[in-house]
Amino acid sequence: MQNFVFENPTRxxxxxxxxxxxxxxxxxxxKRALLVYGMGSVKRSGVYDKVTSSLTEAGVAFVDFPGVxxxxxxSHVLEGIALAKREGxxxxxxxxxxSVIDTAKTIAVGVLDDGDVWDFFLYKRQIxxxxxxxxxxxxxxxxxxMNAAAVITKEEGKQKYSIRSPFIYPRVSILDPxxxxxxxxxxxxxxxxxxxxxxxxxYFNNAEPSSPLQDRLVEGLIKTxxxxxxxxLREPENYNxxxxxxxxxxxxxxxxxxxxxxxxxxxxxxIEHSLSALYDVPHGAGLSMLxxxxxTYVIETKKGRLARLGREVFGLRGxxxxxxxxxxxxxxxxxxxxxxxxSSLTEGGIPGGDLSSIASHASKLAVxxxxxxxxxxxxxxxxxxxx
Amino acid sequence: MQNFVFENPTRxxxxxxxxxxxxxxxxxxxKRALLVYGMGSVKRSGVYDKVTSSLTEAGVAFVDFPGVxxxxxxSHVLEGIALAKREGxxxxxxxxxxSVIDTAKTIAVGVLDDGDVWDFFLYKRQIxxxxxxxxxxxxxxxxxxMNAAAVITKEEGKQKYSIRSPFIYPRVSILDPxxxxxxxxxxxxxxxxxxxxxxxxxYFNNAEPSSPLQDRLVEGLIKTxxxxxxxxLREPENYNxxxxxxxxxxxxxxxxxxxxxxxxxxxxxxIEHSLSALYDVPHGAGLSMLxxxxxTYVIETKKGRLARLGREVFGLRGxxxxxxxxxxxxxxxxxxxxxxxxSSLTEGGIPGGDLSSIASHASKLAVxxxxxxxxxxxxxxxxxxxx
Numbered sequence: 126m127q128n129f130v131f132e133n134p135t136r137x138x139x140x141x142x143x144x145x146x147x148x149x150x151x152x153x154x155x156k157r158a159l160l161v162y163g164m165g166s167v168k169r170s171g172v173y174d175k176v177t178s179s180l181t182e183a184g185v186a187f188v189d190f191p192g193v194x195x196x197x198x199x200s201h202v203l204e205g206i207a208l209a210k211r212e213g214x215x216x217x218x219x220x221x222x223x224s225v226i227d228t229a230k231t232i233a234v235g236v237l238d239d240g241d242v243w244d245f246f247l248y249k250r251q252i253x254x255x256x257x258x259x260x261x262x263x264x265x266x267x268x269x270x271m272n273a274a275a276v277i278t279k280e281e282g283k284q285k286y287s288i289r290s291p292f293i294y295p296r297v298s299i300l301d302p303x304x305x306x307x308x309x310x311x312x313x314x315x316x317x318x319x320x321x322x323x324x325x326x327x328y329f330n331n332a333e334p335s336s337p338l339q340d341r342l343v344e345g346l347i348k349t350x351x352x353x354x355x356x357x358l359r360e361p362e363n364y365n366x367x368x369x370x371x372x373x374x375x376x377x378x379x380x381x382x383x384x385x386x387x388x389x390x391x392x393x394x395x396i397e398h399s400l401s402a403l404y405d406v407p408h409g410a411g412l413s414m415l416x417x418x419x420x421t422y423v424i425e426t427k428k429g430r431l432a433r434l435g436r437e438v439f440g441l442r443g444x445x446x447x448x449x450x451x452x453x454x455x456x457x458x459x460x461x462x463x464x465x466x467x468s469s470l471t472e473g474g475i476p477g478g479d480l481s482s483i484a485s486h487a488s489k490l491a492v493x494x495x496x497x498x499x500x501x502x503x504x505x506x507x508x509x510x511x512x
Numbered sequence: 513m514q515n516f517v518f519e520n521p522t523r524x525x526x527x528x529x530x531x532x533x534x535x536x537x538x539x540x541x542x543k544r545a546l547l548v549y550g551m552g553s554v555k556r557s558g559v560y561d562k563v564t565s566s567l568t569e570a571g572v573a574f575v576d577f578p579g580v581x582x583x584x585x586x587s588h589v590l591e592g593i594a595l596a597k598r599e600g601x602x603x604x605x606x607x608x609x610x611s612v613i614d615t616a617k618t619i620a621v622g623v624l625d626d627g628d629v630w631d632f633f634l635y636k637r638q639i640x641x642x643x644x645x646x647x648x649x650x651x652x653x654x655x656x657x658m659n660a661a662a663v664i665t666k667e668e669g670k671q672k673y674s675i676r677s678p679f680i681y682p683r684v685s686i687l688d689p690x691x692x693x694x695x696x697x698x699x700x701x702x703x704x705x706x707x708x709x710x711x712x713x714x715y716f717n718n719a720e721p722s723s724p725l726q727d728r729l730v731e732g733l734i735k736t737x738x739x740x741x742x743x744x745l746r747e748p749e750n751y752n753x754x755x756x757x758x759x760x761x762x763x764x765x766x767x768x769x770x771x772x773x774x775x776x777x778x779x780x781x782x783i784e785h786s787l788s789a790l791y792d793v794p795h796g797a798g799l800s801m802l803x804x805x806x807x808t809y810v811i812e813t814k815k816g817r818l819a820r821l822g823r824e825v826f827g828l829r830g831x832x833x834x835x836x837x838x839x840x841x842x843x844x845x846x847x848x849x850x851x852x853x854x855s856s857l858t859e860g861g862i863p864g865g866d867l868s869s870i871a872s873h874a875s876k877l878a879v880x881x882x883x884x885x886x887x888x889x890x891x892x893x894x895x896x897x898x899x
Contacts, residue, residue: 126759127527128530130525134521135519136517137519139772143515334752337740338732341728345728349725353724365513369513369725372771385526
């Protein structure tokens with residue numbers, strides 16, 4: 126186990142009926158909030174009404190800032206920063222999933238800064254503060270509700286980059302599984318893929334010896350997410366399945382599953398960031414297009430890990446390591462198909478002729494992320510194996 | 513899954529060489545600390561020197577308060593409160609295991625209060641504040657380094673009671689697995705028993721339906737602790753085994769394994785509190801004397817849970833539920849014997865003739881803890897099954 130620091134101050138308020146508590150939680154941070162949300166699904170689902178009634182009852186005024194799309198963009202964030210400054214809000218309240226929360230986090234940083242907020246994404250300057258961020262979660266996948274990261278795309282150059290700072294841990298996140306009841310089948314599946322991939326990147330990290338504790342934690346969460354997702358696709362309003370998925374997705378990427386693994390590389394996420402920057406595919410869908418191909422790419426160097434994963438998660442008992450490692454790749458591909466998440470670039474509608482331009486785009490991100498083994502050629506090979 | 517609030521602000525600094533960071537961490541909270549420790553093992557192991565050098569280098573003065581014994585007592589805590597008030601310290605720094613940390617937490621509460629600190633243990637008054645508590649861990653078992661609880665014994669009446677308050681979460685805990693290298697075989701085993709029992713009490717909680725996520729988390733941590741302990745008993749300086757045990761014991765009782773289970777009852781801990789209050793046995797040893805007997809006591813009502821536990825942790829495949837449930841009890845008893853932790857009251861040297869006085873003592877605690885099913889007769893039956 127490598128040395129680590131674990132600190133996660135987010136207060137999680139979890140369960141049925143808990144959205145009504147957002148007002149009293151918000152009132153601890155001030156009297157005026159920027160209310161960030163997406164394209165209106167929170168209005169259709171009734172979550173928006175629950176949130177705003179609770180705020181009003183607690184005496185917290187709010188300014189609406191809707192319009193966040195998946196793969197949220199910098200220009201929209203900048204509008205949010207300007208609005209938040211103009212309105213003198215004291216906190217940023219995200220009502221949505223990862224895209225909305227990441228937008229809120231970046232606004233929270235930008236409000237307290239007079240420079241170009243994109244500097245922080247290029248690691249040119251260090252984040253020195255942020256307004257309090259609170260969240261009411263309506264899509265469980267990113268774990269952004271309990272972590273210190275945010276991902277934003279700058280339209281010019283299609284740069285999908287990220288920030289990380291202790292200042293942007295949400296102070297409070299409300300996780301009410303009933304808010305997921307209206308999440309459609311596709312996004313329910315993509316959410317599962319996203320949460321699983323977050324953990325697998327750490328699981329395949331180079332740190333040796335591996336930690337049995339972390340291995341079991343990850344394997345248990347992956348099994349839980351898969352089981353819950355299968356139930357959710359049949360019964361979208363199954364409370365326990367939504368609850369298991371909601372908490373598992375949060376634990377999957379809140380620092381717990383990577384504690385002690387050393388610096389974790391995220392090559393699949395990195396390549397997907399290029400994919401969704403260039404084609405605007407949903408993040409989870411992009412990940413499932415790439416994961417089996419990436420596993421095939423690393424099969425020789427990570428055979429033991431892949432075999433263990435296949436045995437623990439899918440119960441494979443093929444006999445030798447080679448068979449179970451290949452079996453694990455096949456099992457993931459087949460599970461993605463089962464839940465209707467594309468298991469290859471072809472299934473995802475990404476043109477085969479574009480591989481070199483995707484690879485070129487991702488190789489720039491590899492430099493920023495310090496993934497030096499991921500040259501343009503290496504990325505092109507992963508993409509080819511993902512066709 | 514039941515509704516829950518999860519919030520754990522403790523900063524964990526984990527790994528080899530990290531004790532040297534205590535000075536810089538402490539300096540964030542002031543210039544003057546009360547240094548709480550036990551009977552001198554931290555001096556013999558060299559941990560004391562590492563801590564005090566680091567404090568001095570960071571400009572943090574300290575006042576020694578040694579002498580904490582296992583099953584720490586109120587009279588000693590009161591001396592600590594008086595000393596801390598007299599010396600005007602700004603923080604309490606515990607260097608030790610659960611007994612030392614619990615003493616430090618109670619002192620931290622008492623310093624800011626003018627009344628009788630025992631009131632808080634009797635739930636007569638609510639804790640309204642505490643000095644910052646920091647810890648350097650040298651025994652991993654209680655998870656007190658990352659939770660909001662403390663247990664103290666009042667000598668008069670031998671009352672072993674507890675407090676719980678968000679104010680007593682340690683602000684920073686330093687977990688350096690090398691500090692466990694000198695922990696002897698007995699306490700290494702007792703620590704494992706304690707951490708395992710913390711989780712089993714939640715695992716057997718009445719909340720239904722059970723949460724697959726929590727079940728897997730608990731089963732994975734128990735397996736990890738058992739495996740690591742077996743290695744530790746052979747190789748006390750095996751870094752990875754000490755590290756796995758250290759982090760697993762913290763996660764076992766920091767709120768994570770019980771999130772969503774509803775209010776968790778701790779009957780085995782409760783009866784053990786009477787045992788160690790009356791006989792001053794080590795807490796872990798007391799727990800292993802009681803756990804197999806308690807499991808036998810609940811075998812009819814918790815057969816499914818016991819069978820699952822036997823299958824997941826010990827790989828039992830006896831066929832039917834009854835067989836695997838009984839197999840689980842036997843497997844725990846036999847594992848306790850393997851690690852030389854007493855698996856019955858008889859093995860622990862508790863006189864069989866004392867059962868009714870232990871039961872009478874514990875039944876008073878049952879009232880305070882709200883365990884209404886644990887009448888004196890019920891407790892006596894658990895004790896009889898533990899002979």
